[in-house]
Amino acid sequence: QQQVKQSPQSLIVQKGGIPIINCAYENTAFDYFPWYQQFPGKGPALLIAIRPDVSEKKEGRFTISFNKSAKQFSLHIMDSQPGDSATYFCAASITTSGTYKYIFGTGTRLKVLA
């Protein structure tokens, strides 16, 4: 119940395409859903996040779609660029013992072809 399932494992798109990465969860106590971008050898960087009372959030070329009833959320990257090639992680957090605890998906390796 604490898992976050992420798919696909890897994704290749052409420049300008719209890659979509999906995540699903079981625990309805999760209350915060961030996405992270990680380049090789670097720490993950927070990209965008959403709370379950919102169905969509957009920041620049990145959009999160959230379906509370289906317990699913997804990341869309508009007009993808070769510089977006990285590994993307979804996560879900739950408040416990006075802090947030985060559960991460297994990651999606994205490659954007020039």
Place this chain on the structure above:
Amino acid sequence: SQTIHQWPATLVQPVGSPLSLECTVEGTSNPNLYWYRQAAGRGLQLLFYSVGIGQISSEVPQNLSASRPQDRQFILSSKKLLLSDSGFYLCAWRGPSGAGEQYFGPGTRLTVT
């Protein structure tokens, strides 16, 4: 602005040797601090988290331990490293009154030989 530091950046240690990785955060007070491990090509596994000085919660029983001797310092240790301890170790922080955002440090690449 807030900054998180980790050192060393890379480390090669023999099996059975001790380990000490350090993480410090600047520009914030009373942060929640986290240690994660990332195996090659894998996701992030939460190891420890701390809500304050001396307060450590362990997520996975293992060969590692954590300590928080100061408000903005978090240390990951081992008395005797195993081959399976190899990985990319990430420290993260979250502000005590933030909306939930968690920020990661640059990481330490540990290779146990």
